[in-house]
Amino acid sequence: MRRNLVLGASLIALCLSGSGFAQAQEAYDWSGPYFGIKGGGAIDGSSSIGPTSDYDVDGFLIGIMGGYNFQQGNLVFGLDTDSAFSGIDGSGTCGFATCTTEIDYLGTTRARVGYAMDRFLPYATGGLASALVDGSLGPFNAKSKFHLGFAVGGGLEWAITDGWSARAEYLYIDLEDESHNFGVGRATIDVSDMHVIRAGVSMNTGWIWDSILGR
Numbered sequence: 001m002r003r004n005l006v007l008g009a010s011l012i013a014l015c016l017s018g019s020g021f022a023q024a025q026e027a028y029d030w031s032g033p034y035f036g037i038k039g040g041g042a043i044d045g046s047s048s049i050g051p052t053s054d055y056d057v058d059g060f061l062i063g064i065m066g067g068y069n070f071q072q073g074n075l076v077f078g079l080d081t082d083s084a085f086s087g088i089d090g091s092g093t094c095g096f097a098t099c100t101t102e103i104d105y106l107g108t109t110r111a112r113v114g115y116a117m118d119r120f121l122p123y124a125t126g127g128l129a130s131a132l133v134d135g136s137l138g139p140f141n142a143k144s145k146f147h148l149g150f151a152v153g154g155g156l157e158w159a160i161t162d163g164w165s166a167r168a169e170y171l172y173i174d175l176e177d178e179s180h181n182f183g184v185g186r187a188t189i190d191v192s193d194m195h196v197i198r199a200g201v202s203m204n205t206g207w208i209w210d211s212i213l214g215r
Contacts, residue, residue, distance in 0.1 A: 028119045028159050030076045033205045035066040038167075040198025042088045047101040049135055049180075050187040055092025057101055057191065061085070065200055067112070076114040076121060083107040086131070088194075097138030101189060104144065105132040106196075108151045108171065119159040126152040129173045135180060135189050142180035147191060149175035163204050171196040 039062040046054040063084025070077045088103040107130050114123030129151040134144040155169025177190035 027116070028162075029071060030069045030114075030116055030121060030159070031071045033066070033068045034165070034202040035205055036064070036200050036202025038063065038065050038082060038084070038198050038200025040196060042086075042106075042173075042194050042196050045088065045090070045191065045194035047090055047135075047189065047191045048092075049094055049099040049101065049137055049189050052094040052099060053092065055090050055099070055101075057088055057090030057103070057194070059086065059088035059103075061088070061106060061196065061198060063107075065202065069112075071116060074116045076112070076116050076123070078112040078114075079109070080112050080125065081107070081109040094137060099135065099137055101133065101135045101191060103131050103133050103191065105130075106173075107131070108173075110151060114157070121157040121159075122154070123157065124154045125169070125171075126150070129171075129175060131175050131191065133175070133178070133189055133191060137182045137187055140182040140184055142182050142187075142189070145178050145180055145189075147175040147178050147189075149173060149191075151196075153196075164201065165204065166199070166201050168199045169197075171198075 041060045043058050045057040047057045048054045061084040065082035067080035084106050086103045086106045091100040110125045110127030112123050112125045114121045129149045131147045132144050133147050135142045151171045151173045153171035155167055157165050157167035159165045173194040175191040177188045179186050180189050
């Protein structure tokens with residue numbers, strides 16, 4: 001009798017511990033909205049004004065990001081958008097004058113596709129890029145103008161806790177050339193081949209919606 005009781009208690013304890021282990025090993029769910037901050041820099045970018053030779057542009061970025069993820073099995077699909085204050089600039093020689101290009105704002109809106117490995121999410125991304133660009137051609141300053149282009153890249157995100165995650169990502173950005181008015185005529189500013197490396201931290205805000213909806 002005692003032997004049967006000991007055996008039964010052992011089986012119950014094993015089942016409970018197995019259930020707890022399974023619960024502890026439950027895969028992280030990436031679904032839901034998020035909001036956060038990110039920062040980094042642009043390197044090895046190039047720009048030109050008019051028919052001049054290219055010159056380098058680089059600098060820092062800091063801003064906000066947000067988006068929404070949908071998870072189906074291990075696949076994670078999402079929409080990600082960000083807006084950053086930019087210190088990206090550069091200058092070069094335009095004939096007998098000095099040309100400068102400055103990017104005051106840089107933003108992207110991209111689709112993301114990732115493969116979830118529990119709390120790690122490697123992903124590929126691509127979509128639209130926009131920037132507020134101004135420049136100077138010698139003593140003549142151009143008014144700021146929006147440039148539209150594209151961004152493609154990838155990254156890795158890690159869920160630190162159930163509510164917070166961190167990421168590192170790389171983007172290749174090409175901003176289409178636009179015609180700027182310098183006061184003495186118009187010239188084209190082209191910004192291309194920009195390599196952006198940045199990191200960020202975001203908060204999963206799904207719990208806010210759950211509270212609003214009473215779930």
